[in-house]
Amino acid sequence: xxxxGTGVAPFRGFVxxxxxxxxxGRNWLFFGARHARSQFLYQLEWQAAVRDGQLxxxxxxxxxxxxxxxxxxxxxxxxxxxxxxxxxxxxxxxxCGGIPMGRSVHAALxxxxxxxxxxxxxxxxxxxxxxxxxxxxxxxxx
Amino acid sequence: MNAVLSPMETxxxxxxxxxxxxxxxxxxxxxxxxxxxxxxxxxxxxxxQQDDRDLREERRQQKLEPAYxxxxxxxxxxxxxxxxxxxxxDALATHYGNxxxxxxxxxxxQIHGIIKQQLKSxxxxxxxxxxxxxxxxxxxxxxxxxxxNPLVSAAHARIHADAAAISEHLLPxxxxxxxxxxxxxxxxxxxxxxxxxxxxxxxxxxxxGFALPPINDVDVFSQDLGFVAIVEDGELIGYNLLAGGGxxxxxxxxxxxxxxxxxxxxxxxxxxxxxxxxxxxxxxxxGDRSDRKLSRLKYTIDRIGFDAxxxxxxxxxxxxxxxxxxxxFTDSGDRFGWVAGDDGRWHYTLRVESxxxxxxxxxxxxxxxxxxxxxxxGDFRLTPNQNLMIANVAAADRAGIEALIEAHGLDAHQRxxxxxxxxxxxVALPTCAQAMAEAERxxxxxxxxxxxxxxxxxxxxxxxxxxxSGCPNGCSRPFLGEIALVGKAPGRYNLHLGADFxxxxxxxxxxxxxxxxxxxxxxxxxxxxYASERETHEHFGDFLLxxxxxxxxxxxxxxxQA
Numbered sequence: 001x002x003x004x005g006t007g008v009a010p011f012r013g014f015v016x017x018x019x020x021x022x023x024x025g026r027n028w029l030f031f032g033a034r035h036a037r038s039q040f041l042y043q044l045e046w047q048a049a050v051r052d053g054q055l056x057x058x059x060x061x062x063x064x065x066x067x068x069x070x071x072x073x074x075x076x077x078x079x080x081x082x083x084x085x086x087x088x089x090x091x092x093x094x095x096c097g098g099i100p101m102g103r104s105v106h107a108a109l110x111x112x113x114x115x116x117x118x119x120x121x122x123x124x125x126x127x128x129x130x131x132x133x134x135x136x137x138x139x140x141x142x
Numbered sequence: 143m144n145a146v147l148s149p150m151e152t153x154x155x156x157x158x159x160x161x162x163x164x165x166x167x168x169x170x171x172x173x174x175x176x177x178x179x180x181x182x183x184x185x186x187x188x189x190x191q192q193d194d195r196d197l198r199e200e201r202r203q204q205k206l207e208p209a210y211x212x213x214x215x216x217x218x219x220x221x222x223x224x225x226x227x228x229x230x231x232d233a234l235a236t237h238y239g240n241x242x243x244x245x246x247x248x249x250x251x252q253i254h255g256i257i258k259q260q261l262k263s264x265x266x267x268x269x270x271x272x273x274x275x276x277x278x279x280x281x282x283x284x285x286x287x288x289x290x291n292p293l294v295s296a297a298h299a300r301i302h303a304d305a306a307a308i309s310e311h312l313l314p315x316x317x318x319x320x321x322x323x324x325x326x327x328x329x330x331x332x333x334x335x336x337x338x339x340x341x342x343x344x345x346x347x348x349x350x351g352f353a354l355p356p357i358n359d360v361d362v363f364s365q366d367l368g369f370v371a372i373v374e375d376g377e378l379i380g381y382n383l384l385a386g387g388g389x390x391x392x393x394x395x396x397x398x399x400x401x402x403x404x405x406x407x408x409x410x411x412x413x414x415x416x417x418x419x420x421x422x423x424x425x426x427x428x429g430d431r432s433d434r435k436l437s438r439l440k441y442t443i444d445r446i447g448f449d450a451x452x453x454x455x456x457x458x459x460x461x462x463x464x465x466x467x468x469x470x471f472t473d474s475g476d477r478f479g480w481v482a483g484d485d486g487r488w489h490y491t492l493r494v495e496s497x498x499x500x501x502x503x504x505x506x507x508x509x510x511x512x513x514x515x516x517x518x519x520g521d522f523r524l525t526p527n528q529n530l531m532i533a534n535v536a537a538a539d540r541a542g543i544e545a546l547i548e549a550h551g552l553d554a555h556q557r558x559x560x561x562x563x564x565x566x567x568x569v570a571l572p573t574c575a576q577a578m579a580e581a582e583r584x585x586x587x588x589x590x591x592x593x594x595x596x597x598x599x600x601x602x603x604x605x606x607x608x609x610x611s612g613c614p615n616g617c618s619r620p621f622l623g624e625i626a627l628v629g630k631a632p633g634r635y636n637l638h639l640g641a642d643f644x645x646x647x648x649x650x651x652x653x654x655x656x657x658x659x660x661x662x663x664x665x666x667x668x669x670x671x672y673a674s675e676r677e678t679h680e681h682f683g684d685f686l687l688x689x690x691x692x693x694x695x696x697x698x699x700x701x702x703q704a
Contacts, residue, residue, distance in 0.1 A: 037174065037209065037257065044205045047172055060171040065259060 002105055004032035004061070004072045007097025008041055010140065014094070019054040028086065032061035032072040072101070073108035080112030087113070093137040102141035145432035153179050154281065154342050159316030159334050160186045174210035174258050186282060186343070187319050188275025189214045189261065192254070196572040212256045213573065214264060215278040219306040220288030220352075221249025221524030222533075223273070225515040228522055230271035232512055238264050242508065245497035247566060247618055248349070249524040250278060250285045254573055265323040276319050281344045283312035283422065287351035287360040289371075290525040292481045292489035292533065297354060300378045301371050304411070305352050308418045312338060338419065338426075345429030346437035348422060349388075351526075352381075358471040358645040359526045361619050363387050363402040366439040367421050369414065372467045376484070380410040382466045385421050385451070386443040389616025392435055393578075393630065400621035400648055401440040406452050407463025420458035424451065471644040474622070475564050475605070476529050478555035480540070487520065488535040490543060493555035496567045496582040497528030510550025514543060528566060559593050559602040566619065570612025570629065577612030579629030585610055588627070588658070595666050599673040606682045607643065610635075621648050624683035625665065630655045637661055639668070640692030643681040650692050 001011040008031050015027065029046070033039035039062075040046075049055035059079060063069040076083055087093065095105050106128070114124035131137035154160075162183040167176035176184060181191040193208035201208060216231070223231075231251050235243045240255030251273075256264050265275060278285055286305040291298055316334050320326035336343070352369045353362035362368035368384030387403030409417045425439045428446060443451045456462050476491050483489060494507065501508045511530070515522075520534030535543055547553055555563050568574070570581035588610070596602045609623030620626035620638065622645050627635035634655050641649035653664060668691060669682075676685050686692040 036171065038206075040206060042205045043172075043207050044202075047207065050172060058172060062171070 001027065001094050001096075002030040002072055002076070003094075003096040004030070004101055005039075005097055006041070007095075007101070007140075010096055011094070012042055012045065015049050015054055019049075019052075026056045026086070026091075028057035028059075028091075029055060030059045030061070030072045030075055032063065032070075032075075034062065034064040036060070036062040036065055071104065073104045076105065076108045077112055081116050083109075084112055084116035087131070087136075088117075091136070093131060094140075095138070096140045097142075099141045102139055106139075147431050148434050148437075150182065150281070150434060151342055151431050153182055157183050159318045159336075160280075160314060161316075161318040161322065164318075164322050168258060168262060173207060175207065176258070183280075184212075186277060186280035186314065187265070187323065188217065188278035189256075189265070190279060190575075192573040192575060194572050195575075195577075210258065211254070211573070212258065212261050214253045214256055214261075214268065214275055215246065215285075216251045216268065216273050216275055217278045217285055217309065218250050218273060218524070219286045219309040220302045221245075221285075221290065221522075221526075222288075222302060223251070223522045223524070225518045225522065227271045227273055228515040229512065230267065231273075232508060232515070234264050234267055236508070242498055242500040244569065245494055245499065245524045245528050245530060246285075247497070247526065247528055247568070248285045249287050249290075249526055251524070252569075254569075262323055266325075269324055274319070276313055279347075281346055281348075282314060282339065283309070283344075283348045283350060285309070287349075287365070287526055289352060289354035289357055289359050290476065290491075290523045290531055291354040291357045291359070292477060292483055292491070292523075292531060294354065294373065294376065295483035295485040295487060296376060297371065297373045297378055298483075300411075301352050301354060301369075304369075304414050305350075308350060308415055311415060311419070312422065314339060314343070338422065340426060342431070344422070344426055345431045346434060348425065348439065350418065353471075355469050356472040357477075358474045359476060361474055361526065361622055361645045363645055364389055364400075364619050364622060365403060366425070367418060368403050370469050372408070372469070378411050380408055380467075381414055381417075382469060383407055383409050383417055383421075383455075383463065385455070386440045388438045388440040389619050389621050390438065391614040391616070391621075393614055393636075395435060398435055400616065401444070402646070402648060404443065404448055405466045406455060408466050409459075409463060413459070413461075416459055417455075420455045423458060424454045428454065471646065473605075473643055474527075474607070474645040476525050476527050476531075478529075478563065479553075480544075483534075486537070487533075488537060488540055489523075490532045490535065490547065491525065491555075492530055492532070492547065492552045493563055494529050495554070495562075495565075496569075496585055497524075498582065499530075505551040505554065507550065507552060510546060510552050513550070514546045517542060517546070527564065558589075559596050560605040561592060561596060561608050562589050564605060565589060565608040565610070566623075567610040568612055568617035574612060576615055577629060579612050579632055579635060581610045581612040581618065581629065588661075591658070591662055592665060595662065595669050598666075599669045601669060601673055604672075604682065605643065607641065623649060624681065624686075627661065633657055635661065637664060640683045640686045642683050647683070647687075649683065652692065 059075040061070045061072045110124045162180045164180045167180040190213045193210045197209045235253045238260045239253040244252035286309040288305045349365045350367045351360035351365040354371045364387045369381040383406040384403035391398040429442045430436045499507045523531040523533045567581045567585040570577035607624040609618045609620040609626045611618045611620040612629040622641045626638040637653040638649040639652040
């Protein structure tokens, strides 16, 4: 689940639903905003979800909290090896948020697939297309 | 003493020399707070985790955690700092803190409002200015206080050196601080054994103060361990040794009480460090480690008895203590304005209300002191009354300093009542987690109201000690105020009355849990009686005792002997 800013909204429901249904699989959220202090949306709920084991992984990118801006796509690349391993293991990928973010995240995904899957740029693109066709890569960008 | 150890004891023992998991807590982006145990251990590194209590409810509704930030406190024996150090602290407070410097009642600087991401770099920058924050909080010896007495320069320098040596000697040996904040690489051949403290450190905080009669500005009887300098013909010959003072209490827990230190005896100047170690280690070994409310040295002494405690100290010291010398204190205040030391250097003490150095339209104090620090060639001394001394000014430099003082409205001590000049307030809301009521933010309001009573009764020049504390822990040493307000709930205080003016007699609870209107009506009546019935030079607290408004106190040794 990659949902910076208001893009995190559906994932709140995802986690709640999984928790209510007693789902036992792994899940991983990438969230970002400008400032942690004021824009960490649903911070208390995410803290509780991590604490209670409803959310296994949480990576955060607050772009304006340090001199050099950091966005979710950087976090994806930093975790590239593991993200690729999750995809290879059958993970479903969801992206929600602004259109430019969706584009940057797509590029980051292609880059990490190329790097960690030993793909060329073209075959990394095919890999992502294949994910989309099989319903494992869904985007809601606006 | 066979009771179960408090959880804090386990936390300390298993902290790997106060490290805990602080580095991981700092890196954890999911929260602006540290993990629970780390937040406790952080105190030993000179910082408290706090949050803006004004914003708690609003943020809770926004599903945001509290607005966590950190207060950083310096270890600064006697509150002596150079102009260069002042400028560093000013810059850190301005850029990373809340834009103010707080001068504490224990002569330390406090910077409030540092967020977690900036905590390490701020502590590192403080250290680059050759000030550290080690053990400024926690179950260890805290900042060692020294009278700011400007009159006897050589004696002050000597006493300050003794205080600094004790502060150094009682630092933890763990390299945790240097490794966590200053990126010191772990070294194999460094012995981190806590030879003084042991693996569990002290049972509770431990406060040391040095007084230089006739001024008792450090409130030496409120310290766990007090040294009263005995100066003969301008030369320091030794100290009267006091032990067992402490302010902190818990509302509605009669097992807790403020207590004045007992006079143990006299030690020669060369034994001062050994005496400090004897008292500290006695408390280390005998203090209560099961109930933190009863862990301070004052309760240890009352539990085992004064004679047994003195014997314990003498055994550890290896010599019997000589009888205490006669001492006389005149007051616990500061000398405002210019005062000449006996070496011809000049000192200017300026009033800093609540110790808060901030820029306001009427008094741009932070800017003014920055300008002074840029040109001052002596040093600064934070006084135990939250005021500031611009110390060691050459006669030729006086005019320049004075012009800056006036230009920035820093001569506030020349305005308002005598009561206003000596009032103390702790920080309390919004940052202090302990606060039950306002203190610092309430002080301007209550001062205005009390001043109008003083004006009505012709008492504006009557020196009366007012102290406000947001809770009964007593950071503003409220139980030594002639008038004290101790926070009970929002807008409600316990009114204590009847301490003396020299810091030798505790006040007594007069009215419980009252609001401002009641406080003012009680004070109006008593100040009116004081104005008409007082004897010459009789202080307000003494008057209340004489006329029976405050009941005769139970006899406490120090009240009789000092």
